[in-house]
Structures are given as structure tokens and as C-alpha cells.
Amino acid sequence: MPPETKLSHTAAMILQAIHAGHIYGFDIMATTGLPSGTVYPAMRRLERDGWIASKWEQQSIADEEQRPPRKYYRVTPAGRATLKAAYKRYPLLERMLPASDMERV
Amino acid sequence: MKRRLLDRSSELVVKLAGAMVPRAQREEWTAEWVGELWQVQQSEQGDTPVDALEFSLGAMRDAFLIGWGQRREALQRIFVKGSAANCIALLVAMAAAGIAVCVALPGSRPMLEPMPYRDADNLVLISRFAAIGKPTPSIRLAEYREWTGDTAGLYQSLAFYAPEAATLRIHHRPAASLTVAVASANLLDVLNLKRAAGVENAKGARLLLTYAAWRRWYRSDRGLRGGMVDVRGQQATLAGVLPDGDWRLPDNVDAILLEDAQDSEQLPATLRGFVVARILPAAFPAPRNGLRSMVEAPYGEELHYACQSLTAIQEGSAEALGCCLLLALFSLPVIAALSVGDYPIAMEAHRAGLVARRYGFLAAKFVLIAVIVAVWSSTLAFGMGSRDIGAAMSAQMAVAFVPLLFGFRWAMRDQRDRCPVCLRKLSHPARVGQVSWSFLGWYGTEMICARGHGLLHIAELPTSWFGAQRWLGLDPSWVGLFEDRAITGSHSG
Numbered sequence: 001m002p003p004e005t006k007l008s009h010t011a012a013m014i015l016q017a018i019h020a021g022h023i024y025g026f027d028i029m030a031t032t033g034l035p036s037g038t039v040y041p042a043m044r045r046l047e048r049d050g051w052i053a054s055k056w057e058q059q060s061i062a063d064e065e066q067r068p069p070r071k072y073y074r075v076t077p078a079g080r081a082t083l084k085a086a087y088k089r090y091p092l093l094e095r096m097l098p099a100s101d102m103e104r105v
Numbered sequence: 106m107k108r109r110l111l112d113r114s115s116e117l118v119v120k121l122a123g124a125m126v127p128r129a130q131r132e133e134w135t136a137e138w139v140g141e142l143w144q145v146q147q148s149e150q151g152d153t154p155v156d157a158l159e160f161s162l163g164a165m166r167d168a169f170l171i172g173w174g175q176r177r178e179a180l181q182r183i184f185v186k187g188s189a190a191n192c193i194a195l196l197v198a199m200a201a202a203g204i205a206v207c208v209a210l211p212g213s214r215p216m217l218e219p220m221p222y223r224d225a226d227n228l229v230l231i232s233r234f235a236a237i238g239k240p241t242p243s244i245r246l247a248e249y250r251e252w253t254g255d256t257a258g259l260y261q262s263l264a265f266y267a268p269e270a271a272t273l274r275i276h277h278r279p280a281a282s283l284t285v286a287v288a289s290a291n292l293l294d295v296l297n298l299k300r301a302a303g304v305e306n307a308k309g310a311r312l313l314l315t316y317a318a319w320r321r322w323y324r325s326d327r328g329l330r331g332g333m334v335d336v337r338g339q340q341a342t343l344a345g346v347l348p349d350g351d352w353r354l355p356d357n358v359d360a361i362l363l364e365d366a367q368d369s370e371q372l373p374a375t376l377r378g379f380v381v382a383r384i385l386p387a388a389f390p391a392p393r394n395g396l397r398s399m400v401e402a403p404y405g406e407e408l409h410y411a412c413q414s415l416t417a418i419q420e421g422s423a424e425a426l427g428c429c430l431l432l433a434l435f436s437l438p439v440i441a442a443l444s445v446g447d448y449p450i451a452m453e454a455h456r457a458g459l460v461a462r463r464y465g466f467l468a469a470k471f472v473l474i475a476v477i478v479a480v481w482s483s484t485l486a487f488g489m490g491s492r493d494i495g496a497a498m499s500a501q502m503a504v505a506f507v508p509l510l511f512g513f514r515w516a517m518r519d520q521r522d523r524c525p526v527c528l529r530k531l532s533h534p535a536r537v538g539q540v541s542w543s544f545l546g547w548y549g550t551e552m553i554c555a556r557g558h559g560l561l562h563i564a565e566l567p568t569s570w571f572g573a574q575r576w577l578g579l580d581p582s583w584v585g586l587f588e589d590r591a592i593t594g595s596h597s598g
Contacts, residue, residue, distance in 0.1 A: 004464075025137070026144040029160075036141075036163025041170045068140035 010034065012086040014042050015075060016053055016097045019083055022053065025071045043073060051079030110147055113163040122161075122168035127175045131235040132488050133223035134171070166401035187530035192519070196473035197446040203480035204293050210488035214350070217480075220416060220564060221351045224383075227261075230355065231380040242267055242356070247374035249289075253458065261384040261585075264288065264295040267378025268356040273322075275343070281322045281361035285312075285336060287372065290363050296383055298351055310341035311363045316349035318359035336362055353415065355379060369411040422487070424478050425498045426505060441514040444573045446521050446561070461528060466528055467520050476503050524554035524561075525576055531561050540565075554579075557587030 007015065013032050022031045029039050046052045049104065052073045062069035097101055119142055123135045138161075145154045145160045184191045207213045222228055233243040249265040256263070266288035273281045286292075293313075312334050314323070323329055341362060352358065356379075365371065412421070437443070445467065505524035522531055531552035538548030549564040559578040564571045 024446075026148075030148075036160045038163075040138075040163060040167040042170065044167070045588075068136070068143050070140050071137045072572045100412035 006089065007082060007086045009063050009090060010038060010045060011042050012083070012090050012093055013097065014039060015079060015083050015086070016025060016093050019075045019080070020097045022097075023074065024070045028073075029046050040054060045072070046079070051076060111158055115146070115157040118158070118161040120163040125165075125168040125172040127172060130171065130207075134168070135573055138167075185529070187532070189523070189528035193466075193469060193473070195523050196470065196477065200473055200476045200480060203477055203484060205485040206350070207480050207488070208424070210219075212409060213484045213488040216354055216419060216422060216483045216487055218350060219567050220353065220419075221298070221348075222353070222415065225415055225416050226414065227386060229295070229382050229386050229417060230414045231412055233410060240319065242377045242379055244378060245374065246372055246376040246382045249378075249380050250374070252380070258401050259388045260384055262291065263380055263382045264292040265380055266292055266354070266361070267376050267379055268358050269337070271337045271362075273360065275329065275332060283318060283322070284357065284358070286354075286361045287376070287378070288363055289369060290360050290365055292381065294362065295383055300349075301510075309365050310336075310339060310368050311344040312336060312341040313347050313361045313363070314345055315347050315359055316350055319346045322359075329392075336360075339368065355383065359456055361410065379416075382412070404466040404520055420499060422483060423510065425502045426482070428443045429476060429478075429502055429505040429509055433506060433513055437513050437517075441517045442511065442521075442573075444521075445503060446574045446576055448525055448526070448576045463520075463525055463528065467516065469512060470516040474516060475509065476511060478508045482508075522552070522558070523575060524558050526558040526578075527554065527556050529554065529556065533556075539564070546595070557583050557585065 013034070014028055017028045022028045025036070025040055027044065028034075028043070030034060034038070043052065044064075049055060053076050054071050054073050056071055057069045059069055073089045114137070119135065119138045123131050123138075126134045142157060145157045152513040184194060203219065207217055230245060232241070236557055244265070246265060246267070249263065252260075253263055266286040268284050268286050271283060271285040273283055273285075294572075314329075317330075319325060321443075329343050330345055332343050334341050339362075344363075347361065353363075463558045482505040485504050486497045515519060519530075523529060524531055532555050533553045535551050535553075537551045538546060540548055547564065549562060549566075552561045552563070554560075557579055561574055561576055567573075
């Protein structure tokens, strides 16, 4: 996907949140303050366009913590390029949701 | 207790939403939402609680968007630009739009609706010969009175009505200026509408409002029924409302005043109106041929009257369209080549299904074009409420012929421009060969099927050895070169 592709502000926020290390739906909701009906459909579109990729957590980890397994998301190289282009359009994005020093995924 | 109920409700909402997700993705989708919902339920006990029920409603939106997206993609695969399904869908949409407009306009609606009168073939409207085609109130009341006694051998029953402008006054209501059909008491009996109107029990003069007038002037007030109304200085019982579409006789009237025998005697003998009659079929050799059935005045004078069947408008319109259709089909060879192309014999012999599909598609186009022209020409000719049947039918013929002819021509040309296998429009036209002064070297245009089924060769100058366009089928080994086929190959013929 070309880096100059324009993202909506909401999609850019979600992409930045994932990039910042919030890697599952509920965590992204809590970070961005967006409702579930916006966050999950946006993540489906981002995944369809190849900007994020998903991966199921290992069942053993979930069992150990006595909870259902989570589906984790990560930003793909194409998504990073798109996000970099989005910083020009939304200059405050990076400061609103700063990326952690070490990505969890 | 309340919290457990909310948790259960949230889980139920997620499961219900899952039903909207396509089966292939449902399990994974549900697993993700169940996992996320668990997080939300845990957070409700923490510092920043999130409403689980509100959260689960988001699942509905997510599921709907996934389901709708899949269905949209499936539809896009079927209705690919230039596909046969796309073409048929467009023609069906044009026909549906025509039917909708035809039904919406009061003048053309009767063309699509059956007559509300039982045995309508034997119902005729009698008028003077000069008035044929455009019924006008041409029969004097005196003539009607005379006929009721003298024409027992021709008609089962006769009824009279005369449209008159009148002011209606109902107690506590503003006066309304309407067109009232002043009619003999048996009008509804002759039309077989008495039961529908529900006026059996009223005595004296009775007034029936048409549905449109009842809505327009009295705002659909149900309390009017049974009250007294002043019409032209005469008191009448407001007996009811005529159902919508039940008045199909000439002249748009707002109400019918059914006079009783005593009041009827006081009407002037010179009052001009229409006579509706139920004929005795044996007395009329061709009762269905409504526009041409003639009856001579039975009382000596050389006056001629036309008995026009009430179904004449529909029958006349169908006949006019039938004539146009035949004329257009016979004229088609003049403006279009009838060949749909030259296809290899082996291909035709071994794939009979393809041939049937190809000609079925062509036939469907012809039928749909005929339907589109029929409904739109009826709408244009009759939609403005013209009561001049002759003029309306002439207008319909004039309006229908050219679109039929050029519509059929388009259908033939469109058929030739399609791949005989998948019926999609051929594309990428390319000039092939060099112009030959001796006509011995072939040159023309080559078109290709985007799904790799073959090539179509169209000669620039048709010759005795290369007249019709020729189809060159491609071997299946070419498939890899055609990306379009690789994507939607499962739909190819």
C-alpha cells in the first residue's frame, strides 16, 4: 500500500495505539476512548488493507492466567509507512499516544 | 444478581451478533469478542469500569459490517461491469421503474389493474357515433328513459349518469365544490359494485364519495357516514365511500348521487350524460370488440350509437402494442444484421448448455425491452389522465415503435459484442492486418474476452468468405495470462 494513502483520524489513532503497544481490542478502546462499535470494525479494515496483522495468543498462556485467549495485533511494515505519512497530516498523533520504547509484539 | 443478568445479556448480544457473521469467520469472530467481553466484565470491578452491555452492542455493528461487506463483495462478483447479470439487472430495474411510475399516475394505473367490475367484458358505455374514442356526455336522459323499455332484447340492464358541478354542504363542515355524477339508482347494480359500497340500507337519494375526494375534502373522516348532505339543493344520505380505483367510467368525478325513482322523475329530460349497459352477449356478435360494436337506434330514427366496452382501453392498448411489436420485429432486418456471430461447430455441438444460455439471454433481453417499452409508453400515453382513447392509443403506438425497433437492434448488437462462453462484454479492441487494395488480405478488429475464453474477429469489409464475425476459442492453457479469470474463474461457463 502506498505510504501517501490517507487515513481517517480514527483509523490513524487506532494504528498509532497499536504501534504504541496497545495490542488487543479492549486495550485500544481504553487508550483511545473510542467505543467498541468503532474500534473493532476499524481494526478489520486496517487488517484487510494489510496495515496490521493479527495473531492468537497461545492457549497455555491464557489458561495460566485463567481467562479466554486474546487476539493480538501488530503494525506491519506497510502500516508503519502509512503511519509515518499520517504524522504529517495529524502532527499531534504521536504526542497523544507516544510509542513505548520497546514494542511488545 | 443485577450484574449477573447484565453479563448474561451481554453474552447473548454477542452470540446473536455472531449469527450475522459469515459462517467461515464466525468461530474466530465469536472467540475474539468473548475474550474481549471477559476483559470488560473484569474491568467493571476495577477503577475504570466499562459498561459490558454497551460494549457488546458494538459487536452488533462489527458483525453487521462484516456480513454486509461479504454480501456486497458477492454481489459485485455477480454484477461485474459488462456481465450478463448486470445487463439483465439494469433492464429489470428500468421495467420496475416504469411499472412504479405507471402505478403512481392515476391515468395509467388502470392499464395494469384488472377491472373492478364483475363480467366487465359485457359492460358497455353507449355514446353517439361521433363521440367514439373520446366519450362525452352525449345521451339525453329522455333517450335513456325510452331505452329502458324498448331495448330488452339487447341489454340486461341500463344505467344513466351525468357529471355535474355541484356544491356539497355537510353540517359543521365547509362547503366543497365537487364534480358529482347524478346517476340512476341502479348504477352500482349494473356495475356490480353495490356490496363493495355498502349502501343497501340507505333510503331516498344517496351520495357516495370517491376515496380520493373523501381524503382530500374530509380528511378521511369516518364519522361522515350516515349523515345528511345538501347537494344541488337536494337532501341526500351520505351512504359511504367508494373504494379507491372502483370508479373507471369516463369523467373524473368526486361523488356519485344515486337518485331514487321519485327524484329521478324531476330531472330535466334534456340532461346529457352517459349510459352504461350490461349487454346480452347473444345480441352482439362480437361483444369483445368494444370499439366497433354498433347499435342502431331501435325507435325509427337513423341515429347510430357506439357501444364501447369498458375494457376497450386495456384491450386497445394491448392491440396497439402488439402491432408495434410485430412491426418492429419485421422492420429489424432493415436496420440490423440478424446474425449473432459465427462460432466453431465443435464448440456448439459439445456445449449445448452454452448455446441455450446464449439464446436464452438474447430472448430475455427482447422480452424485457418489450416490457419496458410497454409500461413506459402506457405511462406516457395514458398517464396524464386522457379520456380520449383513440388519441391515447395513437400516441402510444407513436411512442412505442421507435424504442422497440432500436431496442431490438441494440439487443442484437450487444449480443454480438459478448463472449459466447461467459456472456461478458468483449474488450480491448485492436486493429489487425493491413488494408488490402485487392481485398484478399484480411483486416479488421479483434476483441478479447477478459476472462480468456477467446478472441472475436470482425471483418472491416465483409466478404463472401468472411462475412459474419468469427469466434476463436482459446485453449484452457491460456488461463494463467488472464488475471480476471483467475479471480472469478469459478463463475465461468
